[in-house]
Amino acid sequence: MGRDEELRMTYSGLLxxxxxxxxxxxxxxxxxxxxxxxxxxxxxxxxxxxSKEEIEMLTIYLQDNATDIINRAKGVNFLNEWIGRKE
Structure with missing residues (x-):
């Protein structure tokens, strides 16, 4: 898999x-x-x-990992991320 084919996931903070x-x-x-x-x-x-199959797989991933992603999102601090400061 080439670099252009890698799947990257990002997420917001808790909204x-x-x-x-x-x-x-x-x-x-x-x-x-x-x-x-x-x-x-x-x-x-x-x-x-x-593809439709890939969307189905992403949906399953979101459902199976929702709790973990939410817990990680709680640690996102928009202001610190924006100004580039580490906590």
Whole structure:
């Protein structure tokens, strides 16, 4: 698998929407393929460049790993990340 084919996942910090805690998760492969999902619902909301089967696999990944991703997202501090400071 070449560097352009590697799958990269990023996630937001913990967000609040309509009184519910959530995390936005993005998957990227190369320069053209992306998928954006949300947990704890564990759904991919939009995507491009991934097959239907790959989207199903990403959905399962989000659902199976929601608790771990949420716990990691709790450690994201937007202000510190923005100014490049480590805690």
């Amino acid at each position: 609040m929407k309509d009184g519910e805690k959530m995390v936005r998760v993005s998957f990227e492969r190369g320069k053209k393929a992306y998928a954006e999902g949300i947990i704890p619902r564990g759904v991919i909301e939009k995507s491009s460049g991934f």
